[in-house]
Amino acid sequence: MPKILIVARQEYLRRVKSKGFIIFTLLLPAILAGYFLLIVKISQAGRNVASRLAVVDLSGKTFDELRTTLDDKLADGTPKYQLTPVDATPATLPAVRSRLQQDVLHGTFTAFLIIPSDVLQTNTAEYHAKNVANVIEIQTLQNKLRDIVTRLRLESAGVAADNVPHVLAKFDLTALKVTLTGDQEDRGQTILAAYALGTLLYMTLIIYGVTFMRSVVEEKTSRVAEVILSSVDAYTLLMGKLIGVAGAGLTQYLVWATGLALAGSYSAAMSHLAGGPSLVKYIPHLSIAVYVCFVIFFLLGFLVYAALFAAVGAIVSSDQEAQQSQMPITLLLVAGFLSASVITSDPGSHLSILLSEIPFFSPILMTMRVIISNPPFWQVALAMALCVGTILVVMKLSAKVYRVGILMTGKRPSLPELLRWMKYS
């Protein structure tokens, strides 16, 4: 077996067999799933309890319609909202209100509504309950009352409107992207996909970049570097480590992706059986070529930044120093993120093209351009080639700095010293 693979295998097995890796790989999906279930449970908890509402309708115009339109059902088919009309006049209102407050406190009603006589002018009503954080119920009541009040106002203005929601329907401008395969509807997935890639890359590097850097520094702190370098050269060592760490990262993602796919197809099957909407529609509708680009640029982006982390690891001589010195890399990544707005505003501009060819930005920016517009093939290919070149050159220089650096003991080198080291044979 070539030595680069021996190093890579060692690095890979060491990462994958570590307790931290196993726990993180299995626990993260479990935590996420648990969190998701919790949210679903919480949001359903309120829904399956009947609401006993007392309604004081001083206007005398809204109660009947409210009762007929509030037709939400509980799981067992009984109505969710049980409305009780309460008579009152403006004169008796204070007394009625304090009685209803007692009723709510004692649980006779879960809440009461006071709809003022001039509701058509004031546009407000009151909702009293022990718990005013049940957003769903409040939102539902607000929407129904708004529709009723709006209809009444339209009527008083001489407009007959049986179907208020239809009259008030929101207007959408559909954005269609012109592509080689014809027009495609785009509901903002392009931007979403680009930011998803950026975020994924960022998170991965935060986790794995630092892991890799520590792995590069490890031979120095444990002083084992000389024995290793008497068996393999520094470039092979660093490249082997890079492959090993990247492999461990991919393994983790593969486990997560498999889990996600299983969970996704399970829930899709369930919702299909229940006649609900399919989850598939939430997956952005993009061509295969775009997904391939996404994966390639994700890998390239990871390797470019990992190479930079290797360079930092090669320069510093301890973990603490490494932590302090990684700031420039993070800034570079953030700079790429921030330039995204240049791409979204005009993906074909000279600045966009230039930025999307710079290897430290291209994994995010070129992917965005591929998703948003259709850049010429050579521009995409060039960006990929530049990434590969950058990885190799940065790794070569890192290896040189690494080799000279471990044999010099003591302080971190200054910039001129670094340049000199790169020239050493």
Add this chain to the structure above:
Amino acid sequence: MSTAAIVVSGVCKSYGGVRAVTDLDFTVPEGSVCGFLGPNGSGKTTTIRMIMSILYPDSGTITVRGIPAGPKAQDLIGYLPEERGLYPKMKVGELLTYFAALKNAGADGPRRIKYWLQRVELEAWADKKVNELSKGMQQKIQFIVSVLADPPLLILDEPSSGLDPVNANVLKDILLELRAAGKTILFSTHRMEEAERICDHIYMINRGRKVLDGTLAAVKAGAGQSAARIEFRGDGSLLRQAPGVREVEDYGNYAEMRLSAEAQGAEIVRFLAPRLDITRFELLEPSLNQIFLEKVSQGDAAYAENSDRREAGVPAAG
């Protein structure tokens, strides 16, 4: 078929203007045990690192069994660096397996790991992590790493430093076994008595230049001076007047005399016998330690002279 295990010829190396090694030539014969001697900072470790291709020479060539120093040559040499270190969190067995693989030990690796762990009595520790081992045990593991792949050559940089007398003895026995098995061993040390005990060959460098090169016997014969040890009663100041005596170190119970090249033991005794009550007289071979000190002080003097000349604007010779 060459009989040279390592050939270093015309090798120079400098670090940013500071010369570490200058025009170094030497040949390590196959099957020999060679001592590589020199004071601290003389360029020993730099030279060894160049042979291991951890550093590359600025000029000159290094070959190992006829192969230029590089990845292929690396596999022929087991190396114990001066700076010791192991992966602290790895298990001993895994660590040795990894190092064996890195040296292309092949299918024979597992058997050899077992053999060597038994040889240094650490086979019970194979499943322990390195940082659970004592310092001495780690030293032994470190040594095993260098011999694990059964390389024909061994380069050991200060192998006995940090070893207690018991382990130093284990090391010496192993080195003798390896020599008997036909291995070539080059080791650096500044413990002269150690080199004197087991070396066939001596190379000595000082300030990056070779100052001695030859078999132990030849080096001693060529040293051109010897010493004598005398036990006596009487006036010790008379010793200096004896013919051929250059220097005297009087320790009270006995004295050591450094003699000039042409000094004759018999003449000294004839001169001293009537004047002192001699109880014992012994001619000594020059010790490697003396040769070493002599060479280093000569070299330093020459260097100082050169610096003076440089300062005076006269080009230095050589």
